[in-house]
Amino acid sequence: METLIKLKYRVITTLDSTGEWFALLPIRLLMAYEFGRAGMMKLNGNNWFANVQDNFPFPFNVVPVEISWFIATWAELLGAAGLVLGLFTRFWALSLIILTIVAIAGVHWPDDWNSLAELWKGYSVSNKGFGNFRIPLLFLVMLIPLLFIGAGKFSLDSMLAKRFS
Numbered sequence: 001m002e003t004l005i006k007l008k009y010r011v012i013t014t015l016d017s018t019g020e021w022f023a024l025l026p027i028r029l030l031m032a033y034e035f036g037r038a039g040m041m042k043l044n045g046n047n048w049f050a051n052v053q054d055n056f057p058f059p060f061n062v063v064p065v066e067i068s069w070f071i072a073t074w075a076e077l078l079g080a081a082g083l084v085l086g087l088f089t090r091f092w093a094l095s096l097i098i099l100t101i102v103a104i105a106g107v108h109w110p111d112d113w114n115s116l117a118e119l120w121k122g123y124s125v126s127n128k129g130f131g132n133f134r135i136p137l138l139f140l141v142m143l144i145p146l147l148f149i150g151a152g153k154f155s156l157d158s159m160l161a162k163r164f165s
Contacts, residue, residue, distance in 0.1 A: 020152060020153050021152060021153045021154045022152065022154055023152060024145060024146060024149065024150075024151060024152040025152060025154055027142050027145065027146065028083045028084065028086060028089070028146065028151060028152075028155075029083070029084065030142070031080075031083050031096070031139065031142055031143060031146070032079075032080040032081070032083040032084045033080070034139065035076040035077075035079050035080045035083070035096055036076065036077060036080030036081075038076050039072075039073050039074070039075075039076030039077035039079075039080060040077070042069065042072060042073040042076065043073050043077065047065060047066065047069040049065040049068050049069050049072075050065045052106045052107055053065050053068070053106070055105060055106040055107070055109070056068070056102055056105060056106040057101075057102060057105045057106075060102050060106075072099060075095050075096065075099050076096075076099070078092070079092040079095055079096045079099075083146070083151075085155070085156050086151030086152070086154065086155020086156050086157050086158070087151075087155070087156040087157060087160075088157070089146050089150050089151035089155060089157050090146065090147055090150055090157075092146075093143045093144075093146035093147040094147055096139075096143055097140060097143050097144075097147065100136050100139050100140050100143070101140070103136055104133050104136045104137070104140075108122070108131055108132050108133040108136050109122065109131050109133055110122045110130045110131030111131075113130070113131075118130065119131075122134075123137070
């Protein structure tokens with residue numbers, strides 16, 4: 001019995017220490033891929049923000065669409081690079097959270113809903129008139145640990161913190 005308890009303790013200790021290094025890496029890489037892909041689509045595409053600018057929350061609805069497009073494109077591209085490297089992770093997580101909230105309000109939120117049941121229909125991937133805020137909401141949830149915990153030990157943030165502390 002004592003051997004089993006020691007083995008359990010050793011497994012948990014190993015998982016904990018490994019988790020400090022690698023637990024947040026899949027989230028960072030997935031978010032980097034998704035935002036990097038969106039940034040590349042904006043970089044190579046046409047600015048369609050004029051169609052949805054009125055839906056953006058204040059103060060984003062008063063910023064010229066060319067500036068909004070530029071900021072969104074480069075926040076996604078640079079934020080993706082920062083997440084891959086684990087560099088300024090908390091800054092990029094916060095920036096991408098703000099970008100995602102604006103995207104939900106401007107693009108993914110339903111135009112009209114009268115009940116929570118109607119609103120919940122927008123928790124989908126396809127837009128059938130009810131919005132489609134499922135994926136951006138999942139992105140928000142995945143960015144929150146990066147904001148509060150950071151990138152983990154397998155990151156430039158961790159290396160820089162050790163170097164300058």
